[in-house]
Amino acid sequence: MQAIKVRAEAASDFNAIDVVNLSAFQGESEAQLVSDLRKSAGFIPDLSLVAELNGRIVGHVVLSRVPLNSGGKSREILALGPMSVVPSQSHRGIGTELIDAAVARAKPLCYEAIAVAGHPDYYRRFGFKPAADWGVSCNLELPEDALLAMELVDGALAGGGEVEYPDIFRALF
Template sequence: MNVNIRQETPNDYNATEQVVEQAFANAEFSDKNEHLLVSRIRNSEGFLPELSIVATEPETNKLVGHILLSKIQIRKNDGKTVESLALAPVSVLPEKQNKGIGGLLISEALRKAKELGYFSVIVLGHPEYYPKFGFKSASLWGIKAPFEVPEFEEVFEELQLKQWRQAKRMK
């Protein structure tokens, strides 16, 4: 499907939240509040406007998809922390799903995150979908979620954009 991918603007906020709400309306593993999560993240210190990205239809400029990456801190086993990103959520209107829009949004967000110098991205997502983009179980790096995750640990995944040992953001 042909879409335009660009950074979200404040004028998009209402339409974005509607897309997110519709995208998760019938999702099996959803609390149906993902649109509220997007709003909370936008009002937090972790919000990075350049990593809030939308997909629009070229003909109508209608917003059909959204992805958000926000700053988080990962505490390593040695007690040090490293800045990372959380991917949550990626949303596509139900009638536009399974047409590659989500994949385009993910690819662009990961490209932009790497360009901005981030070292990794964490996602709580489908273990058969996210590995297409290079994600692996976060447990491989000794990273555990600060909350309980579903019975399959593989849903908590990480993608290293650069090697941890190169991380200048360590504290």
């Protein structure tokens, strides 16, 4: 396969990212969420990444800041998603490259942990574990095993807590 290039999104990519999300998911909710995330307080431009193949955008992932509330205190961790790869290019490792790049870029920005609401079997291979193992839950209505998390700093999730997804995520869950 040709080399995949993963880089931060630019404004000129927004339409292509829309197309990736519309093709990967049924309906428009994820594409809308990505647009809404860009206008939200938790958006981090350097952590909205595209995968390019031969100059075309074929995948996208975004990590945004979310509060983790625990014991009356709140601190920010990252939430991964939505993530998408165009169906014609799926099962070729592009999703893996996007997640690896996202995790590698999040660490030097000093974030301590990442949460993801998604397919447990897919995310476990990257080192995500059930969030419940740390006593971490979230404010979305989803099956308990669909919330996973990864510590970027050892012990970061030891106190458990609730991930407070912003309302714009509720259209999905």
